[in-house]
Amino acid sequence: MTSGEKPAEDPIMESLQRIGLLTRLVEQRLSQALGVNSTDLSAIEHLITDGPLTAKDLADRLQVSTAASTHIVDRLERAGHVTRQPHATDRRKVLVLLADTSKARLFELLAPLLGGVGERVGKLSGAEREVVEHFLASVVEIYTAAAEGVTSS
Numbered sequence: 840m841t842s843g844e845k846p847a848e849d850p851i852m853e854s855l856q857r858i859g860l861l862t863r864l865v866e867q868r869l870s871q872a873l874g875v876n877s878t879d880l881s882a883i884e885h886l887i888t889d890g891p892l893t894a895k896d897l898a899d900r901l902q903v904s905t906a907a908s909t910h911i912v913d914r915l916e917r918a919g920h921v922t923r924q925p926h927a928t929d930r931r932k933v934l935v936l937l938a939d940t941s942k943a944r945l946f947e948l949l950a951p952l953l954g955g956v957g958e959r960v961g962k963l964s965g966a967e968r969e970v971v972e973h974f975l976a977s978v979v980e981i982y983t984a985a986a987e988g989v990t991s992s
Contacts, residue, residue, distance in 0.1 A: 882911050886937040893932050
């Protein structure tokens with residue numbers, strides 16, 4: 840295929856492309872609903888997924904400097920989305936915790952999406968489930984390799 844040439848139509852490829860576009864749209868709408876920018880939303884997602892984190896841990900996950908991470912946490916704290924708490928065993932560290940109200944609001948906003956996808960997954964037969972799991976695992980590998988290969992100049 841030469842540059843500028845459109846790949847042959849494939850419903851699976853088209854669906855994957857639409858999912859990517861719709862994912863970004865959902866993220867934009869979530870950011871608007873929570874009153875945060877996309878980086879702040881990513882920080883919230885990491886706090887939901889990984890639990891309380893230090894600003895350094897958050898910086899590593901977001902791939903930003905610790906100074907930038909501190910600014911992100913400051914913004915989220917001012918907006919009422921996070922609180923800071925001393926680490927239980929290391930007095931030098933401070934943990935960033937997601938506010939229960941923010942977590943509840945995020946899950947409230949995502950309930951139709953999560954419920955709908957969960958319902959569809961639940962309807963898969965054993966054989967369908969195996970095919971889908973294998974396919975998605977291989978797509979995740981490809982995306983992971985692509986993400987690691989993309990660098991800023």
